[in-house]
Amino acid sequence: MKVLVIGANGQIGKKIVRLLSPTNFVRAMVRKAEQMPKLESLGGYPIIGDLEKDFSYAYDEIDAVIFAAGSGGHTGADKTIAVDQFGAIKAIETAKEYGVKRFVLISSLFAGEPEKGPKSLETYLEAKGRADDALINSGLEYTILRPTTLSDDDPTGKVSDVTAFGKSSVTRSDVAAFVAAVLPEEKTYKRIYTFANGDIPIKDYL
Incomplete structure (x- = not known):
């Protein structure tokens, strides 16, 4: 594929490239030329693109x-909206224009329900x-x-459902593994x- x-070039993005590249052609979109060698070392084929311009x-x-792009929860509101909303919507619309049917989006627990999350993430x-x-x-x-709150702990390969921020977390490696698992299914x-993270193997959670 x-x-x-x-x-x-994000923390999860690099892990996705590394997981997928052995069995797929992976075009890795990054913002800066100096980010390209790292993605090449992970098996990707980097290309420069900016979500706030034509890509x-x-x-x-x-x-x-x-x-897998994201401003994180701690940038200014303008950047958050530019990347996490308009950038994602542009990516979706471009997929439609190019006839690309398959689209996997990394979102967040309580997306569209800010009243359930911390005020800082509204x-x-x-x-x-x-x-x-839009998707x-x-x-x-x-x-x-x-996914819920992200961590840099070692992957477990196991997950479970979640209903609240702050009471659990999931490793970035396991989010990347989840992406790789759902992509062809x-x-x-x-x-x-x-x-x-929980006690159900990712493949059994799908």
């Missing part, structure tokens, strides 16, 4: 898109929710991942997964 990873050329001959969760809604209504073969099309 020819896969475009948007946000490939449609990155979709040439692509079969699937993974949107804008972030609103932006994520609007992006999720749900896009007609694409989507899968949306809504038709049974995950038009599904939304909320999860934290």
Whole structure:
């Protein structure tokens, strides 16, 4: 499969590239030339693109898109909206234009429900929710991942459902593994997964 990873230089993005590159052509979209060697070392084929500009050329001959970009929850509201909302929506619209049907989006627990999350994440969760809604209504073969609080702990390969921030976490490595697991699976099309680390192997959670 020819896969475009948007946000490939992020912590999760790099892990996705490393997991997928042995068995897929992975085009890794990054913002800066100095980020390219690292992605090459992970097996990706880097391309420079900016979510706030035109990046449609990155979709040439692509079969699937993974949107792993994010401003994080701690940037200014303008940047959060530009990347997590408008950037994601542009990526979705471009997929439609190029006939790319498969789209995996890394979102967040409580996307579109900011009242359930901490006040500091209100804008972030609103932006994520609007992006999720755009994908749900896009007609694409989507899968949306809504992980809880992220950690840099060692991966466990196991998850469970989650209902609140702060009471659990999930490793970035396990989020990347979840992406790799859902990507080829038709049974995950038009599904939304909320999860934290738990006791269910990822493949059994799908």
